[in-house]
Amino acid sequence: MTRNAIVVDLNRCIGCYGCEVACKQENDVPLGSYWSRVTPVGPSGTFPHIQQCWLPTMCQQCENAPCIEVCPTGASYRDEETGVVLVSEENCIGCKSCLSACPYGVRTFYEEAGTVHKCTLCKPLTDAGELPACVKACCGEARFYGDLDDPDSDASRALAAYGEADLHALADDGNKPSTVYILSSKYADWASDDAVQVSNV
Numbered sequence: 001m002t003r004n005a006i007v008v009d010l011n012r013c014i015g016c017y018g019c020e021v022a023c024k025q026e027n028d029v030p031l032g033s034y035w036s037r038v039t040p041v042g043p044s045g046t047f048p049h050i051q052q053c054w055l056p057t058m059c060q061q062c063e064n065a066p067c068i069e070v071c072p073t074g075a076s077y078r079d080e081e082t083g084v085v086l087v088s089e090e091n092c093i094g095c096k097s098c099l100s101a102c103p104y105g106v107r108t109f110y111e112e113a114g115t116v117h118k119c120t121l122c123k124p125l126t127d128a129g130e131l132p133a134c135v136k137a138c139c140g141e142a143r144f145y146g147d148l149d150d151p152d153s154d155a156s157r158a159l160a161a162y163g164e165a166d167l168h169a170l171a172d173d174g175n176k177p178s179t180v181y182i183l184s185s186k187y188a189d190w191a192s193d194d195a196v197q198v199s200n201v
């Protein structure tokens with residue numbers, strides 16, 4: 001199965017929040033809700049040795065997605081063709097089980113619709129051969145999209161340019177997040193797991 005995911009190069013991210021804005025605009029995300037959120041990490045250290053980075057957090061496209069496991073209706077599912085975790089609005093009953101199960105708090109409940117929504121890696125765009133909106137909008141060219149199992153994809157080529165010590169993921173409790181963050185120690189230290197988990201419930 002294809003493993004489509006986003007790779008974020010934090011060495012290049014300038015914290016402009018362009019990805020947040022592009023996501024909200026492309027997906028008509030309501031005010032107060034986020035499918036993608038940028039969180040400042042730091043600043044930390046003692047002058048003149050200060051470090052800071054910005055951490056964009058969206059659906060991590062977990063290999064063992066707990067949101068799928070707990071969904072009583074099958075509304076949370078994995079697309080067989082792309083491998084992307086999605087939510088069927090028609091089958092969602094608004095029980096919020098998936099919100100509790102998601103370790104990263106990247107799902108959001110729409111009160112008016114009574115259903116759960118999340119990042120889809122811009123499925124309508126990628127199905128048409130385009131890049132996700134956040135990737136297209138990144139002025140620092142810090143985002144890459146593609147199949148992690150395809151060595152020629154943009155995502156895989158971005159990872160291949162760095163050593164293992166520069167590659168990071170959010171805390172893994174057996175769910176195996178697919179999103180990879182690139183951060184080299186010469187720019188900043190990778191934050192503790194507690195510091196990088198963001199709640200959007």
